[in-house]
Amino acid sequence: MVVKTYSSAVQGIQAQTISIEVALTSGIKLYMVGLPDNAVKESEHRIRSSFAANDYSFPRRAIVINMAPADIRKEGSAYDLPLAIGIMAASGQLPDQGLADCVIMGELSLDGTLQPIRGALPIAIQAKEEGFKRLIVPEENANEAAVVEGLEVYAARDLKGVVEFFSGKNDALTRVQGGSLDQFLQARNAYDIDFKDVKGQETVKRAMEVAAAGGHNLIMVGPPGAGKTMLAKRLPTILPPLTLREALETTKIHSVVGRLPHGKGLMTERPFRNPHHTISDVALVGGGTTPQPGEISLAHNGVLFLDELPEFKRTVLEVMRQPLEERRICISRAKSTVEYPASFMLVASMNPCPCGYYNHPTKECVCTPAMVQRYLNKISGPLLDRIDIHVEVVPVPFEHLARVPQGESSAEIRARVEKAREIQATRFADQGIFCNAQMSTPQLQRYCQLTPESLKMMKTAMERFNLSARAYDRILKVSRTIADLQGEPDILPSHIAEAIQYRTLDREDWAN
Known part of the structure; x- marks a missing residue:
């Protein structure tokens, strides 16, 4: 008799159903085929110990287990539970009714309790798409999997509860209901920081508003203590709230890496990733022997903040160039290719010089121009x-810190950003992009046509600052965003002038 149970393998951020076939034959050894890795092979010892701890009998016969499709490598310990249930059903200790429409995942401890797994959300999505009715996962992953509607998700604490459930005791496992859309909408933007706490820095706040409105990358240049990190941490609070589609995408990535907070379902806040400057290129863009998402993918639909940008290794920064353009990262290995989304806003900060006080209003710089x-x-x-945007951050004098009242709140700024994003959503409907920063060259030519006055101003700036063709495109994109913030259909000379001001590091005389 051959018994089938079903589990799932996660590749990238997608899952594929794995059929586990168990048969008992003459002999005493356990044979496992279908490209299992060492962690899967070691499941035999965890299963034996779990059976003994819960007074179940491990069959004294040869057990042949096939994990199909056999050409996909099975990795990790999340197959422990479906393997154990298959062995029990094949040995007659458990009826096999109900196994055909259920996906089972979980790592066993030696006493039979279940440990959390990675990738519960993509597993649940795939189970729903393939017509399975039920999904059994460890209770730590239940809220995450229950996000998928139309699938019965059951939270399991230990092997005994799962065995009792398939034996007909329906209340042995708790069915977890996913949160409603209203709960998701209410939980968005629940930040504990706000732009109203930032005193002064109006120029930088304006630049960040423009960056948020158009999805533009931004770099801040200023001395230590000027507030660069404080401002960067508040950028997600003025970005538009996550849509349900974005929340699902973001949650899938964090689920695969195992970075979701304990018991959390959908992510409701945009990610803010702040890696240290000692990070490796693989940790930043993703990869490894078993490819995993890097920081740029964990920042998908959010912000990647690189503090002290010049301190990062040059090779680390250079590997970001392609993902910044394509908004995805493709990791190729000899046997597989994995693609991760990487649509993030890059926000960087740096000191203006090695000592940090170049152009400081009160402190003297000791660095030479060279x-x-x-x-x-x-x-x-x-x-x-x-x-797209380079902005200089100047320290706020004490008088301003003591006297200046609170500025605009994040909610007020976000309202203007959302209006600008609505204009862009209408403009780019059915074109596969969502904001001005993602415009291609044909779209630039279509949506960023300049008046003669604006064209003359752009020509003067290009010649004076010796700007590159890519910088020209960036200025056009930022100008389009500034016009959208003001509700203007055309790009005016004032919009061009403000966008040119956001190319600080392109000026030839800046470091002289």
């Missing part, structure tokens, strides 16, 4: 061209 230029040259021109 030292300043060498410091700036740590960031390649092609990478800098991919950053």
Whole structure:
């Protein structure tokens, strides 16, 4: 008699159903085929111990287990539970009714309790798409999987509860209901920080509003203590709330890596990733022997903040160039290719020079112009061209800190950003992009036509600052966003002038 149970393998952020076939034959050994890795093979010892701890009998016969499709490598310990249930059903300790419409996942401890797994959300989505009615996962993953509507999700604490459930005791496992759309909408933007706490820095706030409205990358240049990190952390609070589609995409990535908070379902806030400057290129873009998402994918639909940008290794920064353009990362290995989404806003900060006080209003810089230029040259021109907005952050004087009242709240700024995004959503409907920063060259030519006055101003700026063709495109995109914030259908000279001001690092005299 052959018994089938069903589990799932996660590749990238997609899942594929795995059929586990168990048969008992003459002999005493356990044979496992279908490209299992060492963690899967070691499940035999965890299953034996779990059976003994719960007074179940491990069959004293040869057990042949086939994990199909056999050409996909099975990795990890999440197959423990479906393997154990298959062995029990094949040995007659458990009826096999109900196994055909159920996907089972879970890692067993030696006493039979279940440990959480990774990728519960993509597994649940795939189970629903393939017509399965039920999904059994460890209770730590139940809220995450229950997000998928039309699928019965059951939270399991241990092996005994799952055995009793398939034996007909329906209340042995708790069915978990997913949160409603209203709950998701109410939980969005529940940030504990706000732009109203930032005093002064009106120029930088304006630049960040423009960046948020158009999805533009941004770099802040200023001395230590000027507030660069504080401002960057508040950028997600003025971005438009996550849509349900974006929340599902973001949750899937964090689920695969195992970074979801304990017991959390859908992510309701945009990610803010802040890796240390000692990060490796693989950790940033993803990869490894078993490919995993990197920081750029964990920041998908959110913000990637690189503090002290020149301190990052040059090779680390250069591998970001392609993902910044394509908004995805493709990781190729000899046996497989995995693609992860990477549509993020890059926000970077840096000191203006090695000592940090170049152009400081009160402190003297001890760096020579050559030292300043060498410091700036740590960031390649092609990478800098991919950053739309450059803004200088000046320290706020004590008088302003003590007297200036609270500024605009994040909610007020976000309202203007959302209006600008609505204009862009209408403009780019059915074109596969969502904001001005994603415009291609044909779209630039269509939506960013300049008046003669604006064209003349752009020509003067290009010649004076010796700007590249990519910088020209960036100025057009930022100008389009500024016009959208003001509700203007045309790009006016004032919009061009403001956008040119956001190319600080392109000015030849900046470091002289």
